[in-house]
Amino acid sequence: MTKTRSIIRGVGSYLPEKILTNDELAKRVDTSDEWIQQRVGIKQRHIAAEGQYTSDLAVEAAKRAMAAAGVTPDDIDLIIVATTTPDYTFPSAATLVQMKLGMHHGMAFDLQAVCSGFVYGMVTADSYIKNDLSKRALVIGAETFSRLLDWTDRTTCVLFGDGAGAVVLEKAELADDAPEQGILASALRSDGHHWDKLYVDGGPSTTGTTGHVHMQGKEVFRHAVGKITDVVYDTLDKAGYTVDDLDWFVPHQANRRIIEGAGTKLGLPPEKVVMTVGEHANTSAASVPLALSVAVADGRIKSGDLVMLEAMGGGFTWGATLIRW
Structure with a gap:
């Protein structure tokens, strides 16, 4: 007998080049590096460049995850992008990622659970894999959260930043007595x-x-x-x-x-x-x-x-x- 498991084969991440430090923020709103670090432990955040969208961040993270897994877009049949900040109301950021990776196959959709989105995405992909709907999935969490911020509100603008992370999740059939994975x-x-x-x-x-x-x-x-x-x-x-x-x-x-x-x-x-x-x-x-x-x-x-x-x-x-x- 065997058991189906969803195994992480590769992990990747991407942060935009632009860094916004606490000291720079203190020039915009009434705050300080000391206050921010003491209250929330944040030193800096990364901000997406003009013309750089959530799908762009997601693609970079996805490429790095696939490289770590030793796979190509041809090997992927499911893309889930967890995001609160898609490029457009529709189509989904996931279909744009699919396009930018040169894929014409498989399925792609966004998942919206805000900060829990990546965990929700992992559980969703795991369910698809265990129900024979996918063999190898890209699960991506990607945000340009800076575009939702009121930069005059010091209670929120100091807390958030932009970035993306991704994993390649692969179906494996393990013998019942095989080591857990x-x-x-x-x-x-x-x-x-x-x-x-x-x-x-x-x-x-x-x-x-x-x-x-x-x-x-x-x-x-x-x-x-x-x-x-x-x-x-x-x-x-x-x-x-x-x-x-x-x-x-x-x-x-x-x-x-x-x-x-x-x-x-x-x-x-x-x-x-x-x-x-x-x-x-x-x-x-x-x-x-x-x-x-x-x-x-x-x-x-x-x-x-x-x-x-x-x-x-x-x-x-x-x-x-x-x-x-």
Whole structure:
């Protein structure tokens, strides 16, 4: 007997060249490098260039993930782009990625779960693979979140940045007695009653405009740590593991205080928590794969490690997925 598993074959990421530092931001709004680093742990963020779109960032990350996996676009049959900032209302950013990769086959679509988007995308691709709808998927988190910001609002503009991360997820048939590998278990949640705690005040059906980000920061923080730990414990229970079994925790890179709070509540030592928020700020759906890419590239995450991915975003949405590397 065999079991179907979705295995990560390659990881890649991309950050735009332009860097906006805290000191530069302090010239625009009433803030300071010290205040930002102390409150949220962010040193800088990357900003997409004029004429550089979400699909462009996604393509760069996808190319790097495919290179790491040793595959080409011909080998991909599914593209999922998790994003809140697509190039257009339609078509999807994913179909534009498909076009820019020179693909005329397979399927492509966007997934909107804000900061949880990449985790939702991983779970969706895993389901497609296990139901014989895909053999090899590109799951991408990509954002040009800077284009949703009110640059006069110091409560939000200091928090976010642009970027993209991607993985190649491949179907594998493993013998029942073979060593574990791939996605082992996942948990997804949402509760729309909290929509107004983190939202954008625009859209095609309401204002016909893009709008800007609004956030009740204290309320988001209050909910975040509890919801994060909830899905982590649920996912571990499904797979028959405990927190002590984890080698790495790769959370959504929202801000340092939330990450540290979740790690403390879970009882995880700081050295097991991957944190990259200082270098790129909150990149929404791109943040988990960006952090994952860094930890794989620097050798922290290696074959056989047990890795938990987790995210929470507007909606509220939240989720986690457990992977044997």
